Amino acid sequence: MIWIKRIIYIILSIIVLVSIYGVFKPLPRGLAYEGEVRAVDQVEFIYDLTYEREGQVVHQQNILARILQIIAEAEEFIVLDMFLFNDDYNSSEEFPHFTAELTEALCAKKRANPDAQIIVITDEINTFYGSYLPEHLQELKGKGIEVIFTDLNQLRDSNPFYAGFWNTFLRWSGTMGQGRLPNIFSNEAPRVTLRSFLKMLNFKANHRKILITENEALITSANVHDASAYHSNIAFVVSGEIIADFLAIEEAVASLSGTTLAINWQKEVEESEVELMVLAWPEQVASKQVVLLTEKKIKEHLLEMLKEAEQGDSLWMGMFYLADRQVIKGLLQAAWRGVDIRLILDANKDAFGLEKIGIPNRPAADELLKEAGGNLKIRWYRTQGEQFHTKLVFLKGRCQSTILGGSANLTRRNLNNYNLEADLKIVADNESFLVKDLENYFQRLWYNVEGVYTVDVEEYRESALWKRLVYLIQEMTGLSSF
Structure with a gap:
């Protein structure tokens, strides 16, 4: 019996060591x-x-x-x-x-x-x-x-x-x-x-x-x-x-998959083209800065956006999954500083013909509403079998705005170097066409302009303790599909 116990102990030890290594092993080159x-x-x-x-x-x-x-x-x-x-x-x-x-x-x-x-x-x-x-x-x-x-x-x-x-x-x-x-x-x-x-x-x-x-x-x-x-x-x-x-971030994916892209590209712009752009679109030339981010770099920049938001700023978010604890903390702290925060979330009730139970967004939304005070408001996107699959954050400051959008949901799996993700961060003047387009988009959805897009938060708000516990356990352990 002793040798059986030793074998079981050795096997369990191997599984634990393999599990720990799998979480912390070096990232393939070119990620994050x-x-x-x-x-x-x-x-x-x-x-x-x-x-x-x-x-x-x-x-x-x-x-x-x-x-x-x-x-x-x-x-x-x-x-x-x-x-x-x-x-x-x-x-x-x-x-x-x-x-x-x-x-x-x-x-x-x-x-x-x-x-x-x-x-x-x-x-x-x-x-x-x-x-x-x-x-x-x-x-x-x-x-x-x-x-x-x-x-x-x-x-x-x-x-x-x-x-x-x-x-x-x-x-x-x-x-x-x-x-x-x-x-x-x-x-x-x-x-x-x-x-x-x-x-x-x-x-x-x-x-x-x-x-x-x-x-x-x-x-x-x-x-x-x-x-x-x-x-x-x-x-x-x-x-x-x-x-x-x-191309660099996709070369990294090809490389970790055992191949290469082998694409050589170099942008060539004629001086006459630049002069033409200045004459034709003076408002647009060099009025925006963009940064491509992948994996955990997305989270780092998002947390920095939330940290820098101040009273008088407005923050809009459209999100399919909101669960990451650091992001939720950042939203709460921004709301306490007086940032006007408005979230449009999927109610997590539909998934390709199957009915879901609202995790993680409903317990996350309930927590935010209870703790944030009046500066944070939420509406649910009114889905009818499909999903509000958007992943978009829009912070409008006094003179310029910061936008973050792409593939990444705001969850541990999406933001902590597990999934492969890619987002684009954009900084633009508030008078630019892009910022006006973003404002029009969010206001259209929030105020149901020429259609019904969103419903009041109470429509799907839930305070069930068991759902909050399930959400927290799943988010912390990875025992979930979000």
Whole structure:
């Protein structure tokens, strides 16, 4: 019996050590990236909204159209990094064919310009973690388009209580094979292996949503994913030297996945072009500064934004998940200093046809309202099966504004060097078109201008102690999907 106890002790010790290493192991090179501060003449803000007007549901969709336009205008290279890129959903539902549209656009570009480099980086979730290769990705490969699956094993473990067991015993067996279990994403998708299910429980992801060409870069909260087509999202489009930063962060993903992008790009601007811009758009030239941020650098800059906000400033936030304890503390401290804070949150009640219980946003919102005082107000986005999937923070100061938006939810998994994430930070004069666009966007949603977008916080507010405890435990331990 003594030797059995010793073996059990040794096995448990190995699992604990593997778990600890998985949380603190060195980050792959190029992650937690903070780019150079770049001066740009223009930042384009676009968004998708689903809302109700005169009793009818309206889908205002702009992001995919802009993505397709950027692809059509590319001549030299295209790099797409997209978390969800598939058409898996149950046959009882109907959605626009976003995946097919994007696939055809990429294939058409390759047919028209065979010399163009086209690279698609995506997450293993689109193959159900290695169980099968979907047809649209097979088509891309068949057309000579490089498809890179992010090696999630290289990332830190956000769910250490499970990851230690997985990495010790199961990871080495792989996930390919004859699938026998139903696919939870679609009743028509191929069946999957048990090992794929078990890998999914690590809750790792390349969560970025980025498109880069020699002309422009787009960063968004939106997935090009059929079942996500009706979600409300935001995106920014920029050009100029910051494209080099976008390429650098995607080179890091390619590198940790065992390959390389091998794209050389250098922005060339003729002096006559600069003179023309000054004559045509004097308000826009060099009126904005942008910085590309990934992983924990996003959190560092967000906390700095909250710390620098002062009485008289206004802070708007549109967010799918709000859970990170440091961010919540920063919001409370800003509210106590007299910053006017208004949050538009998803009520966390819908997820691809399934009903959720409101975690983490409802207990987080209840805590904020109880402790912040009158300077912090919240409204819920009125979803009807879709999600308010936006990730956007807008701080307006006396003379200039700071904007932060992209793929990152405000959770431990998204902000603490676990998921791969990318956000764009923008500083702009308050008189710029961009700041006015952001103000109009938030005021439209908050005050239900020409439609019904948001509802009063009491509509979904909950004070249940058990939900708060579940939220706190999940956020601190990683035993959750948010």
